[in-house]
Amino acid sequence: xxxxxxxxIFPGSFDPLTLGHLDIVTRAAGxxxxxxxxxxxxxxxxxxxxxxxxxxxxxxxxxxxxxxxxATFSGLVAEYAVSxxxxxxxxxxxxxxxxxxxxxxxHANLSLAEGLxxxxxxxxxxxxxxxxxxxxxxxxxxxxxxxxxxxxxxxxLNRRRTGTR
Amino acid sequence: xxxxxxxxIFPGSFDPLTLGHLDIVTRAAGxxxxxxxxxxxxxxxxxxxxxxxxxxxxxxxxxxxxxxxxATFSGLVAEYAVSxxxxxxxxxxxxxxxxxxxxxxxHANLSLAEGLxxxxxxxxxxxxxxxxxxxxxxxxxxxxxxxxxxxxxxxxLNRRRTGTR
Amino acid sequence: xxxxxxxxIFPGSFDPLTLGHLDIVTRAAGxxxxxxxxxxxxxxxxxxxxxxxxxxxxxxxxxxxxxxxxATFSGLVAEYAVSxxxxxxxxxxxxxxxxxxxxxxxHANLSLAEGLxxxxxxxxxxxxxxxxxxxxxxxxxxxxxxxxxxxxxxxxLNRRRTGTR
Amino acid sequence: xxxxxxxxIFPGSFDPLTLGHLDIVTRAAGxxxxxxxxxxxxxxxxxxxxxxxxxxxxxxxxxxxxxxxxATFSGLVAEYAVSxxxxxxxxxxxxxxxxxxxxxxxHANLSLAEGLxxxxxxxxxxxxxxxxxxxxxxxxxxxxxxxxxxxxxxxxLNRRRTGTR
Amino acid sequence: xxxxxxxxIFPGSFDPLTLGHLDIVTRAAGxxxxxxxxxxxxxxxxxxxxxxxxxxxxxxxxxxxxxxxxATFSGLVAEYAVSxxxxxxxxxxxxxxxxxxxxxxxHANLSLAEGLxxxxxxxxxxxxxxxxxxxxxxxxxxxxxxxxxxxxxxxxLNRRRTGTR
Amino acid sequence: xxxxxxxxIFPGSFDPLTLGHLDIVTRAAGxxxxxxxxxxxxxxxxxxxxxxxxxxxxxxxxxxxxxxxxATFSGLVAEYAVSxxxxxxxxxxxxxxxxxxxxxxxHANLSLAEGLxxxxxxxxxxxxxxxxxxxxxxxxxxxxxxxxxxxxxxxxLNRRRTGTR
Numbered sequence: 001x002x003x004x005x006x007x008x009i010f011p012g013s014f015d016p017l018t019l020g021h022l023d024i025v026t027r028a029a030g031x032x033x034x035x036x037x038x039x040x041x042x043x044x045x046x047x048x049x050x051x052x053x054x055x056x057x058x059x060x061x062x063x064x065x066x067x068x069x070x071a072t073f074s075g076l077v078a079e080y081a082v083s084x085x086x087x088x089x090x091x092x093x094x095x096x097x098x099x100x101x102x103x104x105x106x107h108a109n110l111s112l113a114e115g116l117x118x119x120x121x122x123x124x125x126x127x128x129x130x131x132x133x134x135x136x137x138x139x140x141x142x143x144x145x146x147x148x149x150x151x152x153x154x155x156x157l158n159r160r161r162t163g164t165r
Numbered sequence: 166x167x168x169x170x171x172x173x174i175f176p177g178s179f180d181p182l183t184l185g186h187l188d189i190v191t192r193a194a195g196x197x198x199x200x201x202x203x204x205x206x207x208x209x210x211x212x213x214x215x216x217x218x219x220x221x222x223x224x225x226x227x228x229x230x231x232x233x234x235x236a237t238f239s240g241l242v243a244e245y246a247v248s249x250x251x252x253x254x255x256x257x258x259x260x261x262x263x264x265x266x267x268x269x270x271x272h273a274n275l276s277l278a279e280g281l282x283x284x285x286x287x288x289x290x291x292x293x294x295x296x297x298x299x300x301x302x303x304x305x306x307x308x309x310x311x312x313x314x315x316x317x318x319x320x321x322l323n324r325r326r327t328g329t330r
Numbered sequence: 331x332x333x334x335x336x337x338x339i340f341p342g343s344f345d346p347l348t349l350g351h352l353d354i355v356t357r358a359a360g361x362x363x364x365x366x367x368x369x370x371x372x373x374x375x376x377x378x379x380x381x382x383x384x385x386x387x388x389x390x391x392x393x394x395x396x397x398x399x400x401a402t403f404s405g406l407v408a409e410y411a412v413s414x415x416x417x418x419x420x421x422x423x424x425x426x427x428x429x430x431x432x433x434x435x436x437h438a439n440l441s442l443a444e445g446l447x448x449x450x451x452x453x454x455x456x457x458x459x460x461x462x463x464x465x466x467x468x469x470x471x472x473x474x475x476x477x478x479x480x481x482x483x484x485x486x487l488n489r490r491r492t493g494t495r
Numbered sequence: 496x497x498x499x500x501x502x503x504i505f506p507g508s509f510d511p512l513t514l515g516h517l518d519i520v521t522r523a524a525g526x527x528x529x530x531x532x533x534x535x536x537x538x539x540x541x542x543x544x545x546x547x548x549x550x551x552x553x554x555x556x557x558x559x560x561x562x563x564x565x566a567t568f569s570g571l572v573a574e575y576a577v578s579x580x581x582x583x584x585x586x587x588x589x590x591x592x593x594x595x596x597x598x599x600x601x602h603a604n605l606s607l608a609e610g611l612x613x614x615x616x617x618x619x620x621x622x623x624x625x626x627x628x629x630x631x632x633x634x635x636x637x638x639x640x641x642x643x644x645x646x647x648x649x650x651x652l653n654r655r656r657t658g659t660r
Numbered sequence: 661x662x663x664x665x666x667x668x669i670f671p672g673s674f675d676p677l678t679l680g681h682l683d684i685v686t687r688a689a690g691x692x693x694x695x696x697x698x699x700x701x702x703x704x705x706x707x708x709x710x711x712x713x714x715x716x717x718x719x720x721x722x723x724x725x726x727x728x729x730x731a732t733f734s735g736l737v738a739e740y741a742v743s744x745x746x747x748x749x750x751x752x753x754x755x756x757x758x759x760x761x762x763x764x765x766x767h768a769n770l771s772l773a774e775g776l777x778x779x780x781x782x783x784x785x786x787x788x789x790x791x792x793x794x795x796x797x798x799x800x801x802x803x804x805x806x807x808x809x810x811x812x813x814x815x816x817l818n819r820r821r822t823g824t825r
Numbered sequence: 826x827x828x829x830x831x832x833x834i835f836p837g838s839f840d841p842l843t844l845g846h847l848d849i850v851t852r853a854a855g856x857x858x859x860x861x862x863x864x865x866x867x868x869x870x871x872x873x874x875x876x877x878x879x880x881x882x883x884x885x886x887x888x889x890x891x892x893x894x895x896a897t898f899s900g901l902v903a904e905y906a907v908s909x910x911x912x913x914x915x916x917x918x919x920x921x922x923x924x925x926x927x928x929x930x931x932h933a934n935l936s937l938a939e940g941l942x943x944x945x946x947x948x949x950x951x952x953x954x955x956x957x958x959x960x961x962x963x964x965x966x967x968x969x970x971x972x973x974x975x976x977x978x979x980x981x982l983n984r985r986r987t988g989t990r
Contacts, residue, residue, distance in 0.1 A: 031253060031282055076801045088196060093268070093285065096591045097430040099261040100757040103287040107789040108798065110289075111807040117196055120258065120285035122268040124275075126621040129437040138438065141406045147441040241636045261756045262925040265592040272624040273633065276642040291786040294932040303933065306901045312936040361583060361612055418526060423598070423615065426921045427760040429591040433617040440619075447526055450588065450615035452598040454605075456951040459767040468768065471736045477771040571966045595922040602954040603963065606972040691913060691942055748856060753928070753945065759921040763947040777856055780918065780945035782928040 006087035008119065011038045011077045015047045016153045017058050018135055020127040024092035027121055029065045036084065037062070041074040048136050053156065061150045077105075078112035089116065094123040094131075171252035172199045173284065176242045179204050180212045181318045182223050183300055185292040189257035192286055194230045201249065202227070206239040213301050218321065226315045242270075243277035254281065259288040259296075336417035338449065341368045341407045345377045346483045347388050348465055350457040354422035357451055359395045366414065367392070371404040378466050383486065391480045407435075408442035419446065424453040424461075501582035502529045503614065506572045509534050510542045511648045512553050513630055515622040519587035522616055524560045531579065532557070536569040543631050548651065556645045572600075573607035584611065589618040589626075666747035668779065671698045671737045675707045676813045677718050678795055680787040684752035687781055689725045696744065697722070701734040708796050713816065721810045737765075738772035749776065754783040754791075831912035832859045833944065836902045839864050840872045841978045842883050843960055845952040849917035852946055854890045861909065862887070866899040873961050878981065886975045902930075903937035914941065919948040919956075 010025055014037065029035045037058055041051045049057070051072045062068045073080040081089060089109060091102055106118035130148050138145050139157055146154045175190055179202065193200045202223055206216045214222070216237045227233045238245040246254060254274060256267055271283035295313050303310050304322055311319045340355055344367065359365045367388055371381045379387075381402045392398045403410040411419060419439060421432055436448035460478045468475050469487055476484045505520055509532065524530045532553055536546045544552075546567045557563045568575040576584060584604060586597055601613035625643050633640050634652055641649045670685055674697065681697075689695050697718055701711045709717070711732045722728045733740040741749060749769060751762055766778035790808050798805050799817055806814045835850055839862065854860045862883055866876045874882070876897045887893045898905040906914060914934060916927055931943035955973045963970050964982055971979045 027282055030280065031284075076798060076803045079801075079803065093264060095430040095433075096261045096264040097427060097757060099258060099264050099287075100755040103258070103755075104789040104791060104794055106287045107290055108794050108808075112798065112803055115195065117192060117286065119196075120287070121282065122264075122271045122285065125272055125624045128623060129434040129620045131434060134434055134438050138406060138442065141409075143406045143409065143442055148438075241633060241638045244636075244638065260925040260928075262592060262922060265590040268590075269624040269626060269629055273629050273643075277633065277638055290789045293788060294785045294929040296929060299929055299933050303901065303937065306904075308901045308904065308937055313933075357612055360610065361614075423594060425760040425763075426591045426594040427757060429588060429594050429617075433588070436617045437620055445525065447522060447616065449526075450617065451612065452594075452601045452615065455602055455954045458953060459764040459950045461764060464764055464768050468736065468772065471739075473736045473739065473772055478768075571963065571968045574966075574968065592922060595920040598920075599954040599956060599959055603959050603973075607963065607968055687942060690940065691944075753924060756921045756924040759918060759924050759947075763918070766947045767950055775855065777852060777946065779856075780947070781942065782924075782931045782945070785932055 007034045007036055007084060008032045008088045008090050009036045009038050009081050009086045010090045011040055014039050014054050014058060015132055016049055016135060016149055017061060018130045018132055018149050020123055020130040022061060022150055023124045023127045024121055025062060025068060028090045029068050033067060035068045037070045039072045041072055057152050057156050060152045078109045078116055081116055082113045089118040091118055091120055092123050093120050094128045172201055172249060173197045173253045173255050174201050174203050174246050174251045175255045176203045176205055179219050179223060180297055181214055181300060181314055182226060183295045183297055183314050185288055185295040187315055188289045188292045189286055190233060193255045194233050198232060200233045202235045204237045206237055222317050222321050225317045243274045243281055246281055247278045254283040256283055256285055257288050258285050259293045337364045337366055337414060338362045338418045338420050339366045339368050339411050339416045340420045341370055344369050344384050344388060345462055346379055346465060346479055347391060348460045348462055348479050350453055350460040352480055353454045353457045354451055355392060355398060358420045359398050363397060365398045367400045369402045371402055387482050387486050390482045408439045408446055411446055412443045419448040421448055421450055422453050423450050424458045502531055502579060503527045503583045503585050504531050504533050504576050504581045505585045506533045506535055509549050509553060510627055511544055511630060511644055512556060513625045513627055513644050515618055515625040517645055518619045518622045519616055520563060523585045524563050528562060530563045532565045534567045536567055552647050552651050555647045573604045573611055576611055577608045584613040586613055586615055587618050588615050589623045667694045667696055667744060668692045668748045668750050669696045669698050669741050669746045670750045671700055674699050674714050674718060675792055676709055676795060676809055677721060678790045678792055678809050680783055680790040682721060682810055683784045683787045684781055685728060688750045689728050693727060695728045697730045699732045701732055717812050717816050720812045738769045738776055741776055742773045749778040751778055751780055752783050753780050754788045832861055832909060833857045833913045833915050834861050834863050834906050834911045835915045836863045836865055839879050839883060840957055841874055841960060841974055842886060843955045843957055843974050845948055845955040847975055848949045848952045849946055850893060853915045854893050858892060860893045862895045864897045866897055882977050882981050885977045903934045903941055906941055907938045914943040916943055916945055917948050918945050919953045
């Protein structure tokens with residue numbers, strides 16, 4: 001079996017999934033055999049969308065990508081990736097300032113799980129200035145986030161805002 | 166055929182190949198089906214080793230990596246990669262400051278050859294401060310570069326220095 | 331009417347206003363017709379000075395700058411700027427690391443309010459290492475912040491410390 | 496007369512003008528009364544296009560922008576700006592790594608010409624990875640630069656390549 | 661008495677001490693006459709190890725370094741350093757992104773205590789991606805941190821985890 | 826003998842010495858027993874001032890600093906430092922972008938000469954945007970560099986310009 005008919009994992013909070021995340025997952029899906037979007041659950045952190053809501057909307061957004069699946073996990077990314085027999089992690093890099101943190105995490109994951117590489121993809125320029133943090137801030141102040149997230153994510157956020165979920 | 170039983174190309178000048186390059190190519194070879202080290206020939210730039218010398222020594226250094234080959238090319242990386250039907254480019258990132266230039270190149274290559282992604286791997290920490298430029302500088306001033314390059318590269322440089330090649 | 335006989339807005343928390351902020355506002359006032367310092371109110375964040383206190387002391391500090399006014403606002407900067415018919419936002423950049431965040435905010439504001447540009451001014455070198463965060467930390471541990479803030483801000487902080495406000 | 500019915504200068508080599516430059520000049524023209532693109536002539540540097548060629552094509556590209564003019568100059572930007580009674584310089588910032596150099600130049604220009612501020616605009620994300628250097632490299636290797644430069648610049652480069660200028 | 665038969669202080673939280681910290685303190689101890697590791701106590705921040713536990717384990721880890729002592733302090737580093745008649749502060753730099761914050765602190769400390777320089781040492785490459793934050797995260801999720809901290813620190817953390825302290 | 830009654834070396838081109846260099850050497854001289862400014866001679870690089878001219882003017886500028894000496898050297902810094910039995914190298918850091926290169930050099934020097942540490946000092950903010958490159962550029966275009974260099978350096982440059990040296 002060729003090496004890469006295996007799984008790569010794209011871990012993150014995806015709270016919410018942005019057009020930047022979708023860019024990375026779409027490009028990774030064109031490149032790797034199987035991509036799993038792994039939503040990290042961190043109960044001590046206040047979130048905008050519940051993990052289950054995030055999972056549902058991401059499944060909806062990515063359903064046309066046949067080799068992409070969505071899952072939730074808690075605990076260490078490295079341990080989860082090992083339990084899934086994943087081949088590698090995938091992460092996007094938007095700006096130079098992302099690299100210091102991402103390199104630290106990549107090296108930590110290699111230490112924790114031998115051979116677990118992290119593969120980086122540079123964000124497409126047009127998405128390089130989008131972050132979930134900015135989306136949450138704009139949303140919380142009542143602003144329109146439709147330029148930053150897929151339509152389905154925007155719908156979920158709007159339904160929630162107007163109390164009709 | 167699974168997507169990734171294909172070729173990825175690691176382009177560069179490799180003048181000379183350092184332990185940092187070897188780290189990236191070794192890890193890429195563990196991950197992808199086929200890795201080609203593609204030595205760019207730039208006649209207008211004064212080089213330390215001739216392209217053919219670089220090719221020979223890199224072949225020697227990487228001979229235990231069964232899925233790694235070495236080639237030379239001139240012209241645009243994107244065009245060369247297309248001519249080789251390569252699946253992607255691979256590049257190492259050592260420090261945050263590398264990212265600005267590398268992201269510009271990655272986006273240019275995607276524009277020039279649709280679908281030609283660049284996959285980045287973060288240098289292993291112990292090799293993150295090695296560069297060919299520093300090796301060339303030390304060598305030209307008569308210093309010992311054995312801590313920075315594979316033994317075979319060091320031998321080639323030493324033979325050249327003592328005039329016994 | 332020439333384009334620029336209009337308002338630019340310098341948004342921030344200004345908790346407290348530092349010599350770095352004063353440098354930016356003074357230079358912006360020499361350049362634009364009308365500059366408004368817009369103090370963002372964020373009730374969920376613990377602040378050192380109340381918004382009203384900040385407004386008063388900033389008015390005092392800037393009263394010799396005839397084309398500078400001070401206001402408070404809550405909600406999104408972009409929406410506030412539109413409501414004020416502002417021509418642009420003004421922000422200072424101190425160090426390279428500021429740029430990633432500031433560029434993200436600038437692009438978000440352009441998305442939220444068409445044509446709302448952000449104009450950046452590089453901090454004067456002597457003020458490039460001052461931040462409100464450092465001022466707050468020093469103040470909270472009982473240190474002397476007079477080298478970092480205008481005299482009037484220092485007075486307000488000292489009166490508060492000694493309980494005589 | 497309001498302060499800003501005056502001239503701002505956008506200095507650079509523009510060898511050649513890219514879509515990134517055009518983005519900055521278009522946005523600056525929407526913001527300032529008069530914008531002059533000032534092409535620096537540096538005879539000791541080998542250029543792709545002659546200054547006069549650059550001037551002509553930039554005039555063509557920007558002719559729909561009524562408040563934009565194009566000029567060439569040699570010597571120090573600060574002295575040229577003073578001779579033109581310019582109000583400020585305008586520069587684009589693409590990535591964090593640009594800032595260190597640009598801040599040094601801005602401070603040097605303020606030292607050389609009192610009150611000569613530099614106003615920075617963050618590149619639109621979609622143009623943030625374009626540089627004249629990359630365009631020159633691709634062009635010199637025979638590649639297609641039409642994704643990076645305005646159509647008129649592309650035409651000039653192509654005519655030159657095919658010898659029909 | 662020569663200038664440097666004096667004390668330099670290495671301040672930090674050391675929650676916990678990592679191999680990166682140990683690298684810096686070992687190299688500083690080879691260079692300066694007397695090095696004090698000064699553990700800052702910040703009661704408002706939730707910590708992994710109590711200050712007294714940190715002090716004990718650091719003393720154990722560094723006991724072979726005859727010119728290294730360990731202390732705890734609260735309040736401003738600059739004031740503490742003056743009270744100790746320290747000659748300078750010592751800090752490690754791991755990545756470019758560390759510099760902005762560290763330079764701001766260094767300048768603040770020089771303002772607060774005349775002549776109190778901060779001396780920086782670049783982390784050894786192999787330790788440049790270790791941080792206490794990553795260690796705490798891995799530990800809290802039940803992971804193995806033995807690759808990142810000295811053996812004695814690892815023992816303390818493990819005893820605590822298994823309830824046998 | 827205490828460890829530090831020894832020599833530290835501040836290597837560089839100093840073509841010419843700027844106020845930024847003088848800041849670093851003055852602060853280093855307040856801290857270390859003996860500081861040597863070591864001017865690297867690189868015959869293949871076109872210089873503004875001859876090494877001997879640089880040496881003379883730097884001696885003049887620093888003559889009030891009793892523990893500072895000036896020398897020239899060629900070849901590798903590490904070898905020169907060993908030949909001088911130097912205790913460490915000293916370098917200034919102005920901006921985050923300096924760090925990547927400086928860390929690479931520091932690690933290379935440690936590899937080449939065991940125990941040869943590099944000590945970094947953050948530039949004083951007011952000098953953080955001065956570089957010899959900018960000084961040379963301004964000088965070559967006929968500009969006034971007196972804001973960036975010590976008076977004696979300015980005199981040497983002016984005498985040379987007017988042909989009266």
